[in-house]
Amino acid sequence: MAEFFDQIFVNLKHWLLGFVPAQPDWLQPLATVVISVAAILGVFASLFAIATVIERKGLGRIQNRPGPNRVGIPFTDISLFGFGQPIADGIKALIKEDLVPRAADKVVHFLAPLAMFVPLALTLLVLPMGRNMTAMDIDAGLLFFFAVGAGAELAVFMAGWSSRNKYSLFGAMRAIAQMISYEIPFILSTVSVIMIAGTLSPVKIVEAQQTYNGWLPDWFVFTPWGLAAFLLFITAATAESNRSPFDLPEGESEIIAGYFIEYSGFKFAIFFMAEYFGMFAAGGMAATLFLGGYAAPVEWLNWIPSWAWFFAKTMGFIFFLIWIRGTVPRLRQDQLMNFAWKFMLPMALMTILAAASWHFIPDAFTRWLVSSTLVVAPYLLLGRGLLAGRQIGKRAYRYAD
Amino acid sequence: MTPLAGYLILSAMLFCIGLAGALTRRNAIIVLIGIELMLNAANLNFIAFWRFSEHSEALTGIMFVIFSIGVAAAEAAVGLALIIAIYRHYKTTNVDEVNSLKG
Amino acid sequence: MTISFLIIAALILAASVAAMTLRNLVHCALALAVAFAGLAAAYLQLNAQFVGFAQILVYVGAVAILIVFAVLLTRGGEAPERNVFSGDWKWGALVAALVFGTLAWAVKHSFASDRPLPTKAEVTVKQIGDALMTKYVLPLEVIGLLLTAAMIGAVIIAMKEEKK
Numbered sequence: 295m296a297e298f299f300d301q302i303f304v305n306l307k308h309w310l311l312g313f314v315p316a317q318p319d320w321l322q323p324l325a326t327v328v329i330s331v332a333a334i335l336g337v338f339a340s341l342f343a344i345a346t347v348i349e350r351k352g353l354g355r356i357q358n359r360p361g362p363n364r365v366g367i368p369f370t371d372i373s374l375f376g377f378g379q380p381i382a383d384g385i386k387a388l389i390k391e392d393l394v395p396r397a398a399d400k401v402v403h404f405l406a407p408l409a410m411f412v413p414l415a416l417t418l419l420v421l422p423m424g425r426n427m428t429a430m431d432i433d434a435g436l437l438f439f440f441a442v443g444a445g446a447e448l449a450v451f452m453a454g455w456s457s458r459n460k461y462s463l464f465g466a467m468r469a470i471a472q473m474i475s476y477e478i479p480f481i482l483s484t485v486s487v488i489m490i491a492g493t494l495s496p497v498k499i500v501e502a503q504q505t506y507n508g509w510l511p512d513w514f515v516f517t518p519w520g521l522a523a524f525l526l527f528i529t530a531a532t533a534e535s536n537r538s539p540f541d542l543p544e545g546e547s548e549i550i551a552g553y554f555i556e557y558s559g560f561k562f563a564i565f566f567m568a569e570y571f572g573m574f575a576a577g578g579m580a581a582t583l584f585l586g587g588y589a590a591p592v593e594w595l596n597w598i599p600s601w602a603w604f605f606a607k608t609m610g611f612i613f614f615l616i617w618i619r620g621t622v623p624r625l626r627q628d629q630l631m632n633f634a635w636k637f638m639l640p641m642a643l644m645t646i647l648a649a650a651s652w653h654f655i656p657d658a659f660t661r662w663l664v665s666s667t668l669v670v671a672p673y674l675l676l677g678r679g680l681l682a683g684r685q686i687g688k689r690a691y692r693y694a695d
Numbered sequence: 696m697t698p699l700a701g702y703l704i705l706s707a708m709l710f711c712i713g714l715a716g717a718l719t720r721r722n723a724i725i726v727l728i729g730i731e732l733m734l735n736a737a738n739l740n741f742i743a744f745w746r747f748s749e750h751s752e753a754l755t756g757i758m759f760v761i762f763s764i765g766v767a768a769a770e771a772a773v774g775l776a777l778i779i780a781i782y783r784h785y786k787t788t789n790v791d792e793v794n795s796l797k798g
Numbered sequence: 799m800t801i802s803f804l805i806i807a808a809l810i811l812a813a814s815v816a817a818m819t820l821r822n823l824v825h826c827a828l829a830l831a832v833a834f835a836g837l838a839a840a841y842l843q844l845n846a847q848f849v850g851f852a853q854i855l856v857y858v859g860a861v862a863i864l865i866v867f868a869v870l871l872t873r874g875g876e877a878p879e880r881n882v883f884s885g886d887w888k889w890g891a892l893v894a895a896l897v898f899g900t901l902a903w904a905v906k907h908s909f910a911s912d913r914p915l916p917t918k919a920e921v922t923v924k925q926i927g928d929a930l931m932t933k934y935v936l937p938l939e940v941i942g943l944l945l946t947a948a949m950i951g952a953v954i955i956a957m958k959e960e961k962k
Contacts, residue, residue, distance in 0.1 A: 402828065434847050434923050441851040444859025448831055451866055455824060467870075470863060477859075494923050698915060700905055701799055702844070705807045707901035709814055711894045716818030718890030719883050724823060724868055728830050731861065732814050735837055738849075746844040749916060754929050757921065758937075760849050761930075764856050765941045769948035771861050775868040776952035782872040783958075791884055 296597040303333070303601065304426050330429040334418055341609075342570045343380035349616045351376060356620035383563075390559035395457060398556065402456035407557070407564040410449035413442040414568045417575040422497045424588050424601030436494045439579060440481050443534070446572065447473045450543075453565070454553035465552025468627055469543030473534055475634040480530035482642035483523045486649035487514055487583045496579070500587030513586040518666040519648035522673075524584040526642055528611070531576035533634070535569060538619040542627055577611030578604070637676055644672045702743035710736035723778045723788045727771065734767045802843060810836035821882050823874035824866065831862040845918055848926055 307329050314325040347362065354361025363376035394403055420435040422428040432438065447470055454466020491499045505512045514520035533540040544552040554565050581587060585607050588600035625633070648668040655661035696704075713732030720726060738760045745756020782788050813833035820826045834857040841850035868874075884890075930938050 402825070432847065434851055437848065437851040437855070437923075441855040441859065444855050445835075447859060448828070448862055448866075451863065452828065455870075470867075474860070474863065492924070696799060698799065698803070701803060701807075702840075703905045704902060705810065705840075707898055707905065708811060710901070711898035712811070712814045712818055714897060715891050715894035718893060719887035720818070721882060721884045722823065722874065724865065724872070724874065725818070725826060725882075728817055728826060728865060731830070731857075732817070732833065735834070735857075738853075739837060739840060742841055742844050742846050742849060746846070746919070747916060752919060752921075752925075754921065754926060757846055757849055757926060758929060758934050760846075761852065761926075762937055762941055764849075764852060765945060768856050768861055769945050771864060772952045773948050773955070775864055776956040778868060779871055779956045788872045788874065 296599070300425055300599045300601075302599070303424070307333075331419075334429055335415070338415075338418060338571060338574055339567070341574065341605075342567055343384075344377070345570055345574075345609075345612055346383065346566075347377050347379045348613070349619075350379070352613070352616045353620045356617070387560050387563035392559045392561065393556070395459070395556050397458045399456040399458070402452050403556075406449050406453035406456060407561045407568070409452055410446050411564050411568040411571070413445035413449070414572040414575060416442045418571065418578070420496055421575070421578040421604075422500050422582060422587055423578070423604050424599065427588075427601060428497050431497050432495070434494050435496045436484065436488065436499075439496075439575070440477075443572070443575070444477060446568070450553055453557070457553075457556035459556055462553055462555045465543045465555070469536060469553055471627075472536070472540060472543060472630055472634075475631055476530045476533035476540075476638075479526055479634060479638035479642045480534055482639070483526035483530065483645065484583055485642075486519050486523050486645045489646065490514070490649055490653055496582045496587075500582055500589070503586040504589050506593050509592070511586055511589060511591055513584065513589070515584040517652060518662065518669050519645045519652055520584055522641065522645045522648065522669040524580065526638055526645065527580055527584065528576075528614070530634075530638065531573075531580065532615060532618065533630070535572045535576060535615075537573065537615055539622040539625050540630060541619075542624060542630065573612060573615060574608060577608040577615075580611055581607035632680070636680055640676060641672060644668055699743060699747040703740065706736040706739040706743065709733075709739065721789050721791055723781070723790050723793075724775070726790060727774050727778070730774075731767065731771060734763065738763050803840075806836055806839050806843065810840065823869045827862060827865045827869055830865065831858050834858050834862065845921070848921075848923055 307326075310329055311322065311325055314321055316322060351361030351363075361376065362379045365376060365378035365382050366373040367378055368381065394400065417439050419430040420428065420432070420439050422431075430438075450469045450473070451466050454462045454464075454469070457463075487499060488494060491502045493499060503511070503513050510516050515524045532538075536543050544554070554562060557565060581604060588604045590596045590598060590603055648665045651668060652661050652665045655664060710733050713729040713736060715729075716732070717726045717729030720729070741756045741759050741763070745754075748756075778788060781793060785793055787793070810833055813829045813836055816829035817826045817833060820829065834853065838850045838853040838858075841847075841853060
């Protein structure tokens with residue numbers, strides 16, 4: 295019974311493929327791909343709609359106000375307690391006038407939202423969303439994830455530069471500097487997982503975390519190097535998605551939406567959707583690499599389908615991002631860059647060392663001790679050292695002469 | 696024309712487009728772009744030969760291209776740093792105007 | 799000569815011609831990024847997955863952005879000057895045409911013109927990793943050193959000089 299619900303989508307896809315004629319032999323692979331891609335886009339677009347409402351309501355509650363609670367199903371009296379808000383937002387985005395500045399570079403301005411959305415949607419293809427439910431099970435899946443994620447940075451520049459607006463260019467330059475700085479801890483924090491699992495394929499990394507050890511599952515987050523790498527990964531993922539506290543590029547109170555100032559209507563909606571897809575992909579990858587993917591936390595909860603666990607963990611990550619956005623103040627650009635290069639990069643290198651020591655020391659107690667020391671000691675030393683070098687004195691005014 | 700010959704002609708065309716650009720444009724950055732295109736054409740050649748060889752488990756083509764990508768990235772970084780330093784001094788990136796050795 | 803090879807080849811050549819002939823420098827850099835992406839597709843078609851993804855990560859994700867930054871730092875984003883080609887561009891084009899003629903002639907008259915298609919090699923990333931750690935470990939260490947030297951050198955060259 296649990297098996298039936300677990301594999302329900304796989305069986306649904308096989309049933310649908312039964313209707314495709316087997317004769318032209320390119321038709322079957324094409325149909326497989328089309329069904330997978332349509333399913334992924336459909337599911338994640340609806341999750342995007344729900345996530346926007348949850349974000350606004352969540353931020354509202356953190357700020358002691360209700361958030362959107364009026365939009366129900368249109369033309370009826372059925373109240374959805376605000377969860378119909380995406381319908382209203384979607385209609386608004388579609389009917390708004392699409393203003394393009396006269397001096398803007400038209401071709402690049404038009405292509406930028408597309409260039410941002412396509413790479414971030416492509417990253418969703420390699421995530422194992424359930425048992426046997428990976429759209430693209432390739433050998434170098436993790437490298438594919440990081441490679442196409444890096445393609446989104448050029449789109450940010452295209453958006454900022456083509457608008458011919460000073461503030462837009464500022465926002466774009468800040469965003470690119472931030473994204474390339476945080477890409478290195480993002481990738482390095484996963485190297486320890488790759489080393490221990492011995493493979494670049496997310497499917498195999500999840501399969502390496504399926505066993506249970508006493509009452510804790512064998513997830514990588516429950517090891518000292520795994521916990522450190524997990525924290526580095528989610529911090530870098532927050533910075534890569536330009537979310538608070540790293541949202542200086544689109545700081546609403548500073549340079550009013552930064553690199554997408556000149557975008558209105560549907561193009562803005564595509565940028566927004568691309569940003570949320572990036573967050574979903576980062577959350578899905580964090581769940582895959584560190585939180586056991588589609589595995590249940592305790593053995594006797596395995597009757598809940600695997601895809602339900604995966605989406606629960608991903609939405610947990612989104613909830614965490616919303617919580618952090620409402621709570622922590624924004625970082626300044628130089629604080630951001632210092633944090634990435636001087637703190638996160640050495641910590642990521644030390645987690646690799648800690649993972650190696652975990653792998654090679656056979657005795658359980660010693661390896662916990664050595665691995666934890668290799669992670670905690672640099673954290674304390676770097677933290678104290680970097681803070682001590684700062685002079686926090688009286689405010690100094692510098693004039694333009 | 697066999698597939699291998701197709702890839703070799705493609706990489707030869709890419710190489711010559713890069714060469715033509717590097718020889719005829721005036722801006723130093725475009726010359727560097729031409730050089731990157733030439734390096735990429737050579738990489739395509741290596742991968743094509745690796746794919747169509749009988750001993751592809753020796754991975755020689757792939758290794759060469761991995762190191763070539765690394766070296767090209769390092770060279771692009773240093774080249775662009777040089778262009779920026781020259782711009783700071785001569786206030787131009789036009790290769791025709793940077794023609795005196797005295798600073 | 800499958801249809802996918804022709805489409806990818808057309809994309810690569812169109813993007814590289816655009817990168818070399820457009821007047822606006824930022825457009826040239828973006829066309830170059832498209833050419834790199836097309837080349838990555840060609841690598842994937844040749845069954846070299848690791849190299850294809852590494853090409854996107856390094857070239858599109860880093861080198862293209864580096865070139866764009868350099869264009870903006872040297873005021874290339876403004877309106878382009880009168881002629882972007884140097885005075886004696888005809889000689890350059892002639893040399894390039896001669897080089898292409900030589901290379902094409904060499905390809906046509908070599909064994910490459912009648913080589914059949916061998917079976918696909920299944921290369922896993924693990925094999926690449928094993929080769930990098932056993933047979934090619936010296937180039938790996940040397941390239942680490944090279945990248946460090948290049949990074950330090952680029953920072954020192956492009957750094958603003960202290961006003962004494």
